Amino acid sequence: METFDPAELPELLKLYYRRLFPYAQYYRWLNYDDIYIRYQSFNNQSELEKEMQKMNPYKIDIGAVYSHRPNQHNTVKLGAFQAQEKELVFDIDMTDYDDVRRCCSSADICSKCWTLMTMAIRIIDRALKEDFGFKHRLWVYSGRRGVHCWVCDESVRKLSSAVRSGIVEYLSLVKGGQDVKKKVHLSEKIHPFVSKSINIIKKYFQEYALVDQDILENKESWDKILALVPENILSQGHFYTLQQNFPKYHNSLQRWEYLMKAISLQDSTKNDKCGPCLEWEIMLQYCFPRLDINVSKGINHLLKSPFSVHPKTGRISVPIDLQKVEQFDPFTVPTISSLCRELDAISINDEGKEGNEAESDTKRRTRVSYKKSSVSPIINSPWIQPRMDQSGKLINLPANRSQIFIY
Amino acid sequence: MQFSRANWKRLRLTGDQRNVCYPHSLQFYLEPPSESISLIEFESLAIDRVKLLKAVENLGVSYVKGAEPYQSKLESEIRRLKFSFRENLENEYEPRRKDHISHFILRLAYCQSEDLRRWFIQQEMDLLRFRFSILPKDKIQNFLKDSHLHFEAISDDEKKLREPEILASSPSLSGSKTDWESESVYKIPFADALDLFRGRKVYLESGFAYVPLKDIVAIVLNEFRAKLSKALALTARSLPAVQSDERLQPLLNHLSHSYTGQDYSTQKNAGKISLDQIDSLSTRSFPPCMRQLHKALRENHHLRHGGRMQYGLFLKGIGLTLEQALQFWKQEFIRGKMDPDKFDKGYSYNIRHSFGKEGKRTDYTPFSCMKIILTNPPSQGDYHGCPFRHSDQELLKQKLQSYKISPGGIHQILDLVKGTHYQVACQKYFEMIHNVDDCGFSLSHPNQFFFESQRILSGNKDIRKESIQPETPQPKPGVQKAKDASSALACLNSSLEMDMEGLEDYFSE
Numbered sequence: 001m002e003t004f005d006p007a008e009l010p011e012l013l014k015l016y017y018r019r020l021f022p023y024a025q026y027y028r029w030l031n032y033d034d035i036y037i038r039y040q041s042f043n044n045q046s047e048l049e050k051e052m053q054k055m056n057p058y059k060i061d062i063g064a065v066y067s068h069r070p071n072q073h074n075t076v077k078l079g080a081f082q083a084q085e086k087e088l089v090f091d092i093d094m095t096d097y098d099d100v101r102r103c104c105s106s107a108d109i110c111s112k113c114w115t116l117m118t119m120a121i122r123i124i125d126r127a128l129k130e131d132f133g134f135k136h137r138l139w140v141y142s143g144r145r146g147v148h149c150w151v152c153d154e155s156v157r158k159l160s161s162a163v164r165s166g167i168v169e170y171l172s173l174v175k176g177g178q179d180v181k182k183k184v185h186l187s188e189k190i191h192p193f194v195s196k197s198i199n200i201i202k203k204y205f206q207e208y209a210l211v212d213q214d215i216l217e218n219k220e221s222w223d224k225i226l227a228l229v230p231e232n233i234l235s236q237g238h239f240y241t242l243q244q245n246f247p248k249y250h251n252s253l254q255r256w257e258y259l260m261k262a263i264s265l266q267d268s269t270k271n272d273k274c275g276p277c278l279e280w281e282i283m284l285q286y287c288f289p290r291l292d293i294n295v296s297k298g299i300n301h302l303l304k305s306p307f308s309v310h311p312k313t314g315r316i317s318v319p320i321d322l323q324k325v326e327q328f329d330p331f332t333v334p335t336i337s338s339l340c341r342e343l344d345a346i347s348i349n350d351e352g353k354e355g356n357e358a359e360s361d362t363k364r365r366t367r368v369s370y371k372k373s374s375v376s377p378i379i380n381s382p383w384i385q386p387r388m389d390q391s392g393k394l395i396n397l398p399a400n401r402s403q404i405f406i407y
Numbered sequence: 408m409q410f411s412r413a414n415w416k417r418l419r420l421t422g423d424q425r426n427v428c429y430p431h432s433l434q435f436y437l438e439p440p441s442e443s444i445s446l447i448e449f450e451s452l453a454i455d456r457v458k459l460l461k462a463v464e465n466l467g468v469s470y471v472k473g474a475e476p477y478q479s480k481l482e483s484e485i486r487r488l489k490f491s492f493r494e495n496l497e498n499e500y501e502p503r504r505k506d507h508i509s510h511f512i513l514r515l516a517y518c519q520s521e522d523l524r525r526w527f528i529q530q531e532m533d534l535l536r537f538r539f540s541i542l543p544k545d546k547i548q549n550f551l552k553d554s555h556l557h558f559e560a561i562s563d564d565e566k567k568l569r570e571p572e573i574l575a576s577s578p579s580l581s582g583s584k585t586d587w588e589s590e591s592v593y594k595i596p597f598a599d600a601l602d603l604f605r606g607r608k609v610y611l612e613s614g615f616a617y618v619p620l621k622d623i624v625a626i627v628l629n630e631f632r633a634k635l636s637k638a639l640a641l642t643a644r645s646l647p648a649v650q651s652d653e654r655l656q657p658l659l660n661h662l663s664h665s666y667t668g669q670d671y672s673t674q675k676n677a678g679k680i681s682l683d684q685i686d687s688l689s690t691r692s693f694p695p696c697m698r699q700l701h702k703a704l705r706e707n708h709h710l711r712h713g714g715r716m717q718y719g720l721f722l723k724g725i726g727l728t729l730e731q732a733l734q735f736w737k738q739e740f741i742r743g744k745m746d747p748d749k750f751d752k753g754y755s756y757n758i759r760h761s762f763g764k765e766g767k768r769t770d771y772t773p774f775s776c777m778k779i780i781l782t783n784p785p786s787q788g789d790y791h792g793c794p795f796r797h798s799d800q801e802l803l804k805q806k807l808q809s810y811k812i813s814p815g816g817i818h819q820i821l822d823l824v825k826g827t828h829y830q831v832a833c834q835k836y837f838e839m840i841h842n843v844d845d846c847g848f849s850l851s852h853p854n855q856f857f858f859e860s861q862r863i864l865s866g867n868k869d870i871r872k873e874s875i876q877p878e879t880p881q882p883k884p885g886v887q888k889a890k891d892a893s894s895a896l897a898c899l900n901s902s903l904e905m906d907m908e909g910l911e912d913y914f915s916e
Contacts (some may be wrong), residue, residue: 130612130613131611131612131613132597132611132613132614133597133612133613133614133615134614159598162601163598163601165605166601166604166605167605169605169606170604170605170607170611189575189576189578190575191575191576191607191610192572192575192576192610193607193611194607195575
């Protein structure tokens, strides 16, 4: 992959917005008549295009639809200018898993820990679709170390902050910060959401946790796992025995099976909880998604727009195809610089010796559209489920949408 | 808003027609009443409901809600005050009508501040919860339907299809076969079941929550709370107009500061206390509010006006005569290097005034707990007020420690204070210093505290002549008591009718 130099950004952005940004799809996804930028407003797509090409924003965040045109918020009576609707959004960030991933930390990601995002998407998306009945869900790569989800159903956009918080609570199982060792506690009755999530995790656990993450590789790592086992299940004596015996096994997979056997032998006598609960609690702590409640509950909260360019990595925030979640590889997502180089290559090949030798790079690039670039298959895949009503008509909504362009 | 005195609209209903008005023993109070009643009845209905809500509060902190003995005690209280509670009883029209009208009257009184609203909503919710809990199963669906709550029960087939999921999700279902067969399950949009789904206490499928009947109650109550809260806010906006009506104003003010027991103004005990007993009485039999005032007076040889009023009237109530009071205050103030002449000129007049010997000769009554808690909060340099209400937690804790209350007792008291049950906290203090499990009374007046304490300490002598049951204040013709609304009423022509239809507008948008 070509390296990305943030210093090139201003120049690259110019080209990006001129030739690569998928205005038509973007506009359709927002599906609004007007889009307001910095309290300006646009009546149609071409006006938006022109403004974006003029401004070349460094960052685009999307906010709420307001009761009045945001550019007139000063003329509206105090308190009357209110956020009225906004998509339900989720932000899953890899740094929230630092306590359970051994390969990377902080902003770094690799193929070994990316599975966490795969599992998160599967678990959350299933719940949003099957439990809550949400139909229009868009999953997007954030550009660096996580994924976002946008839920755009009409009824969802009007949900109150309290209900949004409630949804996040429903989807949360891992609780506690640095000072809490055991972050997952299951009760006697296992709610269907929990059991279905565990079934999803089971598909990935062996490969992800026992091989890639190797969570029982050495003393340091298996002590962490043992710390999650309550003393009423394994006494001090049992712990000691396990620690003595672990080195006799060759890999995490064997040690895991040994540990599970040890637990189940003690379980029935001392524990009044369900049998496999402890095994699940450990799996959940290592694999279950961690959501940031603040992102989801606020109707005013801004979230980075799909198709923005991440300023630190240069990667485009591309949608993730739900049919191919396992195949998604964040490292093959195009960066703005790679796209521009691609455009150069295409234009040279296509146009041959046509055009003036003296023609500047910029001018040449502008004659070639994004349709031939590698971002094209991403854009053209059926990631947008257009919001249509019963008769098949695209639903247009008046929008007093706030969108902040940062430059 | 005019109260039309000319249009008497009396509803005269007979027999079955009356039952149509109130088909259920409980209601959500969605429609304000529209008949006319006398001012006397207006007041007595309101006072009865205040008594009921206070009983709800007291029982709620003393016993576990929903279990015995809470259930039977509350039922007997409702019965005693003649409010409605049970279906299938004969002659339910009057109690239901009383329930309906009194609720709306109290809205007028309790919408006025955040504290009052919160208290009112809490007690009304507890009352509704109780009534709902004793509603027979077959009546529930009808009640919900009549209250325009759209919860539809799912069919047995649908229930069977989801049996394992619903059983695994709802903590309120025990899992026994018989329970499951008889339990109705309702299908409602998930957003309407927020408190259930956020804690994963209900099964969700395709945007719907499958809620067993037991949990429907929680949802219904939340609906009720939201509606009542909104209604109170609306009522508060209309209040200035209501308060401008001279018939209503004293009454409504009195209600929300309402004390419905003895006023301790009669001087039955006059002369029985000697001044040198006061120091020891203050630690043994005074409630904390008066104990702290006495201590401050002794230490600073002075009290500001608020403290002098609250403490001075209390002393009158425990039996100090005017002469004793003058001596008591003068002695103390002089110790503070006050000039005796200045005392005579400035302070003795006020003391005589409070005994009804000066000016308009009103014999002021000692302050009730409600009055102390709700009015005239203390500022820097003041020692009046209610320590449970007005002291911050740390200070209160220290105070209780200095009174040698056990840590367990202090903890219980602080918990009650956190729940804003100030008088019950004071009862707890009473129980701790007298070493009894149950103080045996519902505290609403500092002099009551003193009286009950003396009773215990003297081994229950001399009590037969004293009446200890709280009484409804009877209108005392001829006696002018500015703060007593019943006498305010007595001054009014009791044949004046109240057209409640005029009030309807205060309750709706």
